[in-house]
Amino acid sequence: MDYGNAFAGEELFPGVQPWDVVYDALWVSHSEFWLAAGDGLGADVVTAIPGLTTRYQRRTPQLQRMVEDVGVVLAGRGGARMLRILNIRLSRCTVLSQLMRVPLPPLVAPRxxxxxxxxxxxxxxxxxxxxxxxxxxxxxxxxxxxxxxxxxxxxxxxxxxxxxxxxxxxxxxxxxxxxxxxxxxxxxxxxxxxxxxxxxxxx
Missing domain, CATH: 3.30.420 (Nucleotidyltransferase; domain 5)
Incomplete structure (x- = not known):
């Protein structure tokens, strides 16, 4: 699948790359992603884009890694405050729940x-x-x-x-x-x- 044409819309935005278009909204309808451009036109993306979207997730992989890293360092309440400074509004309970999903590193016997x-x-x-x-x-x-x-x-x-x-x-x-x-x-x-x-x- 050509992600460039599907993302920007071959007919709607000819010759435009995905990163050249600024979208106003991103919403999910069933299993399809819809992107609304500034002039009200949209392009239907029927599959997840590697590195940008993940199936059944509310956050992009990069944002999810940021939430997990902040949770590892600052835990729940402190992590929620730091994320709020970064304009990411999550409760301390959500930060803790994401922290609990982080896999533990492999156990190696110490010297x-x-x-x-x-x-x-x-x-x-x-x-x-x-x-x-x-x-x-x-x-x-x-x-x-x-x-x-x-x-x-x-x-x-x-x-x-x-x-x-x-x-x-x-x-x-x-x-x-x-x-x-x-x-x-x-x-x-x-x-x-x-x-x-x-x-x-x-x-």
């Missing part, structure tokens, strides 16, 4: 693995694994289980250094899944231990 627990609610805790070099989260799960950590390490070999707290659970998990990895204390718990020792040591 330096950071692990710690976090409180979910009450006495329930979860485990968070982080790439210590890039500071990007890798995965998380509910509970603090040495067997689960060992299984994850066996499925993702290549960890050489593990930064952890003083938990016996994580030490057992590292010993079972990556026995050759060097285990070190992370910065927070290292300073916490030093400050606690300094306070309790008599002058």
């Amino acid at each position: 330096v693995l950071g692990m710690d627990d976090f409180a979910l609610y009450g006495d329930n805790y979860g485990t968070l694994l982080v790439d210590a070099a890039t500071r990007l989260p890798l995965t998380l799960w509910e509970g603090r289980d040495a067997d689960q950590l060992s299984r994850w390490l066996c499925e993702h070999p290549g960890v050489e250094v593990a930064c952890r707290d003083g938990s016996l659970t994580y030490r057992q998990g590292m010993a079972g899944g990556a026995p050759d990895a060097v285990q070190v204390s992370d910065r927070f718990h290292l300073w916490q231990g030093l400050s606690s020792t300094a306070r309790t040591t008599p002058p």
